[in-house]
Amino acid sequence: MNVIETHGLGKRYRRSWALRDCTLAIPAGRVVALVGPNGAGKTTLLHLAVGLTKQSEGEIAVLGGETPGSDKALGRVGFVAQDTPLYSYLSVADTLRLVANLSGSLDEAHARERLSALNIPMDRKVGQLSGGQRSQVALAVALARHPRLLILDEPVARLDPLARHEFMGALMAAVAEEEISVLLSSHVVSELERVCDYLVVLADGRVQVIGAVEDLLETHKVLTGPIEQADDIADTMAVVSDTRASRSARLLLRTNDRELLPAGWQAECTNLEEIVLAYLRVPHVSALPGPSGQQDHVEERSA
Amino acid sequence: MTGATIATPPIKWRIRGLSWVTWRQHRSAIAGFIGLLVLLAIFLVVNGLSMHSGYDKIGLNSCGNPYGQNCANQLEAFQNDYQKWAQMVPRVFAFLPGVIGVFIGAPLVARELETGTFRFAWTQGSNRIQWVVTKLVLLSVVICAVCLAFSALFAWWFGPWHSLVGRMASGQTYETEGIVFTARALFGFTLGALLGTVIGRTVPAMAATAAAWLAVVWPSVVFLRQLIMKPIVASGNTVQNIATAWTVSHGVQNSSGHHLSQSEMNDLFTQARSDGINSPPTFDRWLAQHHYTEWTSYEPNSRFWHFQIVESACYVVVALLVAGATVWWLRRRIV
């Protein structure tokens, strides 16, 4: 089952397209990072997935065919919006009651347990909590509805490093405990690297890279070698980024073929951040599954 | 009751679901609104008790026709003591339904949009249509109940004046007595909800609600109300019960019954001046000599409920349309 599936999805605000021609399928049971620069269309895609907004064109389905915003989808998709909006005039306990009454199904004990473990007082007004505590309340509320898919929009963007760590820890513990798929967006890759096992890169309203983190790391290598041969390699292999010094060249390329290493060249593994940054610097290059579903080529998209 | 007590659990009336949500989120607005009306009600009770007893003490209840010779002194005394309040209070109260729209209607959705909490509220399992319909319906019920009660109290307060000026006085008691007050509050509330939903920011939505409410209500009072039922036109001083009626218009007609227009009246003034007329009483005499008579068009006090029902029905229909537009906008246009 795909937790999110889109075909030619697009959203236009007045004149400009926030999201265009977005086709993707995200399998269940993953922790998916949705990455991209500000304004790439991340929030738009997430809002489409939770039914807060309607697409201008194309299709989107969640949890294997449900329409976002339908009663069925609303009941099974949890959402923690950007800046975790909660009613600041409500106490934590009243926030739980509010959600219990809004959703009709809230595992209140689950949420209380989680929050008391974090020493968050139930009678405190939400507006008086720290940013980290407020995010934890939003997360606890979302998890206590036992969603099948949990969507989080920039959940840690405004948190300090400790609160960030605690938030991600709590989220990952929930993933370990329950069968829950998670989609979270961020414009900072490094904070998601250890958390996510699936990556979607959005740039300029389109999907640029999509795939399992493990596969991406395996198929992307950094080659370092003499500059004279760099052009030959660049011609025959799928080079994503090409940095040249006076004598040596450093190429980030995408390859399945581990044996094919030219003499005099050294191959290293790279990390997710480097891969993402390399792609974001060249928006016309994309890494999408080929017809066979194999990630076997870098495409030059006709711009 | 028998001695054996049966242990019945206390029946707790608990509200659930979206009703609870509505109650929890808007209870302070409702409390503020009710609080305001209670303060005004206290004033009405205190002032009303004094006015009622004053009416009796002065003897206006026992002198016969209040406009008759016997009552002239009593009427003057009563007017001296109480007319100030009776004129001012209804004029102020006429705006209360708009205040409800501004302070309860406009923030209803606008605040959610402004603070971003709609992204929380509409993703917790219940869809936003149920959410907004529940809020609109429940708050409408509360507003209507409170407003009807307030109108009833107002009617009691104004009671001593009923025999003197009736209830049809446009822009005054008519606006707060009966059911128009409530219908207009309902209209104000839904109008605020719609504008808040469309504008999406609380303070501008409140300002727009105030402006739009006035823009609808004021012309309806001044121009549309008299269309509900054609005013009765009477000539000369033969008008019965004119004191308790709403005088829509009056003027001068010639011997063949033609109502003189403004320019014809100006011609008449010029003519009278050339005859040396320079004071109102002599002008009246001059008119009578030239076979001109006065005419008056009015809506008698007996039409009060007819007018109230027709006008209220119009507001309710408009309120329903506006509420429908709110739901439509929320479903189609938001974000």
Next chain:
Amino acid sequence: MGIDKQISGSPVEFRLDPGSGVPTYLQLVRQVEDGLRLGHVQPGDQLPKVKDVVAGLAINPNTVLKAYRELEHKGLAVGRPGQGTFIRDTVKVVPLREQQRLRTGLMRWLSSATDAGLDEDGIRALFTSALHDLTRQQKGAAS
């Protein structure tokens, strides 16, 4: 005010070195191996629950599962359904006295290296390359 101690039931307390460049799952594997070698992890010990590890380290549960699978694959741990993952056997333990003797020798070598003018990085490079050669020799002898 006291220090907030985090006490867990397991003898293993994982930590991460984000700058090391070593994949996360491998860091976890190595910490268990090191614990076994140093003796504070023993056969029969239960490894921390996946949920607790990910809550503490804020990492993907699959990473922990992968590390535990790797430990099972190496024959160091065994998963018991519904209970958790337990240490099965220990890597060859060098007796404590022997360890102490080796450590003294190493300290002596280190101070002579410092006397010779090697700095910390130089020592590390030398050590790594020597270890590398040794492993290769052993591998060559084995095949």
